[in-house]
Amino acid sequence: MGTEEVKTAVLQEATAQADALVEAALSRASRILENEKRALQADADTQLAEYRLKRQREAATKSAALRIELRNAVLQRKQELLEELYRSVEQTIGETGTLYRQYLARAVSAIGDGTLSLIECREDDTAILRELVSLRPDAGAIVIEPTLSPRERGFLAHVARATIDLTLSAAVAALKEETTIEVAQALFAREI
Numbered sequence: 001m002g003t004e005e006v007k008t009a010v011l012q013e014a015t016a017q018a019d020a021l022v023e024a025a026l027s028r029a030s031r032i033l034e035n036e037k038r039a040l041q042a043d044a045d046t047q048l049a050e051y052r053l054k055r056q057r058e059a060a061t062k063s064a065a066l067r068i069e070l071r072n073a074v075l076q077r078k079q080e081l082l083e084e085l086y087r088s089v090e091q092t093i094g095e096t097g098t099l100y101r102q103y104l105a106r107a108v109s110a111i112g113d114g115t116l117s118l119i120e121c122r123e124d125d126t127a128i129l130r131e132l133v134s135l136r137p138d139a140g141a142i143v144i145e146p147t148l149s150p151r152e153r154g155f156l157a158h159v160a161r162a163t164i165d166l167t168l169s170a171a172v173a174a175l176k177e178e179t180t181i182e183v184a185q186a187l188f189a190r191e192i
Contacts, residue, residue, distance in 0.1 A: 006085065006088065007186060007187055010081050010084075010085060010187055011187050011188070013081070014077060014078060014081055014187070014188065017074075017077055018074050018077070021070055021073055021074060021077075022070065025066050025067070025069070025070040028066060029062070029063050029066050032059060032062055032063070032066075033059050033063070036055045036056070036058070036059045078184070078187075078188055081187070082180060082183065082184060082187075085183065085187075086172055086175070086176045089172055089175070090168055090169060090172040093168060093172075094153045094168050100153065100168075101128060103154070103168065103171070104125065104128055104129065104132060104154070104155075105132055107154065107155070107157075107166040107171075108129070108132045108133060108136070110166075111157050111159060111164070112159075113136060113137055113138055115159040115160055116133075116136070116138060116141075116142050116157055116158070116159050117141060117142065117143065117158050117159065118142070118143045118144075118145065118157075118158035119133065119142060119143070119144045119145070119155050119156070119157055119158070120145050120146075120147045120148055120155060120156040120158070121144065121145075121146055121147075121148055121154070121155035121156075122146060122148040122149065122150050122151075122152055122153070123146040123150065124150065125146075125153070125154075125155065126144055126146050129144050129155060130144055148167070152167055152169070153167065153168040153169070154166050154167035154168040154169070154170070154171065155167065
């Protein structure tokens with residue numbers, strides 16, 4: 001499923017859920033207001049004006065509370081959809097052989113020549129990384145150790161006196177940090 005299809009699916013799902021929440025909240029608010037009106041109309045004594053004012057304030061407060069509750073639910077769902085989107089990106093790259101290989105190749109090539117000394121990866125990635133590292137001029141000086149858990153895709157690169165986290169989860173977290181606002185605007189533009 002392409003990014004556009006994911007965006008479309010997420011937007012359709014969010015819109016449908018938001019519409020359902022709005023409909024339920026409006027129905028509930030309508031019932032509350034109708035009940036309050038009946039109660040006010042039945043009250044015919046001298047305190048009627050005072051009683052109406054009190055009930056109207058209560059209805060407005062309940063309505064405002066429902067609107068706030070609805071807004072919070074919609075915002076929460078949008079946040080969940082964004083989280084699901086980024087998890088899906090990580091899962092798609094990690095489980096698609098060619099995309100994952102491209103990710104590893106870019107990560108290896110992004111490290112400057114002569115500075116890489118050790119790569120820590122998972123056992124399943126050792127062969128691919130050996131092949132990718134063999135293309136570097138400093139290939140003979142690079143040690144590859146399968147020390148990461150099988151669930152951790154990507155690798156840790158030890159360069160000079162630093163360790164660079166090039167795991168897929170770290171890359172997606174960085175992507176999320178850089179793009180969350182733009183992605184949210186693209187997915188929820190009409191609501192922002």
